[in-house]
Amino acid sequence: MNLFHLLQARHAAGKPVRVALIGAGKFGSMFLSQVPHTPGLEVPIIVDLDPDRARDACRSVGWDAERIAATAFTRDAARATRGDIDALVEATGSPAAGIRHARAAIAAGKHIVMVNVEADVLAGPLLSEEARKAGVVYSLAYGDQPALTAELVDWARATGFHVVAAGKGTKYLPAYHDVTPDGVWQHYGLTAGEAQSAGMNPQMFNSFLDGTKSAIEMAAIANATGLDVPTGGLAFPPCGVDDLPHVLRPRGRGGLLEKAGMVEVVSSLERDGRPVFRDLRWGVYVVLEAPNEYAADCFRQYGLKTDASGRYAAMYKPYHLIGLELNISVLSAVLRGEPTGQPLSFRGDVAAVAKRDLRAGEVLDGEGGYTVWGKLMPARASLKVGALPIGLAHRVKLNKAVAHGALVCWSDVEIDADDETIRIRKAMEAAFA
Known part of the structure; x- marks a missing residue:
């Protein structure tokens, strides 16, 4: 609880924390909006495919002309790792670009904050290991749900509780898995025109709706905490905050989990579309078990909502502020040398699943698109069947037909074995499987 004090000391010494940002989209813009209000934190370089758009983003979040003039806006990502930069924030959303930028930062001795969960x-896991060997920090992004959930898990374990489940909330119905960008806005209560005028990307927003983003975030949490992944994928049970300890306990104790120690996402909608009472759509949670009767008695004495046995309780954050909270990761990495969550193992994977009957010769369009959605799987199961990771299911051609609802496998697509991203993925599998 001393990040602000440490930052003040750096500021007073005339040694500001200097950060390079790659990707000035929504997350990046939210981070940038806080920079003028954080003395001792500077962002002297911003990398974006459209530097003019990045400059406009700075204006829109309140940067004055002097700060903008003192900032380098460029397309050249190599500039982000030069000079006296302390940390790099990777916020592009592209798996290939994210891996490339992270490895460049690590090689240059810079800390890396990976907004790019994909x-x-x-x-x-491989990038995190490379960072440790290089003596720098690889960190999940505070403000995003994986890091916030990992923090709750760490809190529970550090205080002596057994973690039964952890995850987040979202808006979910089973039919959402097949939604394409053409039909996404009706589920957000918007017209296509309204979304376009607001600069909202339909494929990106559809990845949140069709279950892909939830799967990716739960895989990140599992890999960072060692929690297990449901064998059959996420169940998305309808559940409000008061019912978390009742629903998210093992089946043998009357809950829905196949065992204790799992990740799961709860839905803010009942299966018939009615809203869940006191939903957790924007938040994160951890369900914990009292290790003894004394702790269970304390749950009751201090008003925690528990299951009927009194042994299971939940803690949660009802909201997350995304990029507005990212300073925590940056300052933790630079000033403390600690990540706000990082992958330590390979427990969860996200496989591509056909949204419709796909024909041989079709080109997959990746996360949130028209062809596939991402399903959470235990990593060992994904590797056993040769499932194609959703992060590689973009601009690759099918060499055979894949039925609606079936996994897309490596053997179903034309893959360039010399591609750098594929090489890194295969190296990660070999090292951590």
């Missing part, structure tokens, strides 16, 4: 799930 890249983290594709090869994060």
Whole structure:
């Protein structure tokens, strides 16, 4: 609880924390909005495919002309790892770009904050290990749900509780898995015109709706905490905050989990579309078990909502502020040398599943698109069947037909074995399987 004090000391010494940002989209813009209000934190370089758009983003979040003039805006990612930069924030959303940028930062001795969860799930355990060997920090992004959930898990374990389940909330119905960008806005209560005028990307927003983003985030949490992944994929049970300890306990104790120590996502909608009472759509949670009767008595004495036995309780954060909270990761890495969550093992993977009958010769369009959605799987099961990771299911051609609802496998697509991203993924599998 001393990050602000440490930052003040750096600021007083005239040694600001200097950060390079790659990707000035929504997450990046939210981070940038906090920079002028955080003395001792500077972002002297911003990398984006459209530097003018990045400059406009800075204006829109309140940067004054002097700060903008003092900032380098460029397309050249190599500039982000030069000079006296302390940390790099990777916020592009592209798995290939994220892996490339992270490895460049690590090689240059810079800390890396990986907003790009897609890249983290594709090869994060290997990147994290490379960072440790190089003496720098590889960190999940505070403000995003994986890091916030990992923090709750760490809190529970450090205080002596058994972690039964952890995850987040979302809006989910089974039919959402087949939604394409053409039909996404009705589920957000928007018209296509309204979304376009607000600069909202339909494929990106669809990845949140069709279950892919939830799968990616739960894989990141499993890999960072050692929690297990449901054998059959996420169940998305309808559940409000008061019912977390009742629903998310092992089946043998009357809950829905196949065992204790799992990741899971709860839905803010009942299966008939009615809203769940006191839903957790925007938040994160951990369900914990009292290790003894004394602790269970304390649950009751201090008003925790528990299951009927009194042994299971939950802690949760109802909201997350995404990029507005990212300073915590940056400052933790630079000032403490600690990540706000990082992958330590390969327990969860996200496989591509056909949204419809796919024909040989079709080109997959990746996360949130028209062809596939991402399903959470135990990593060992994914590797056993040769499932194609969702992070590689973009701009690859099918060499055979795949039925609606079936996994897409490596053997179903044309793959360039010399591709750098594929090489890194295969190296990660070999090292951590």
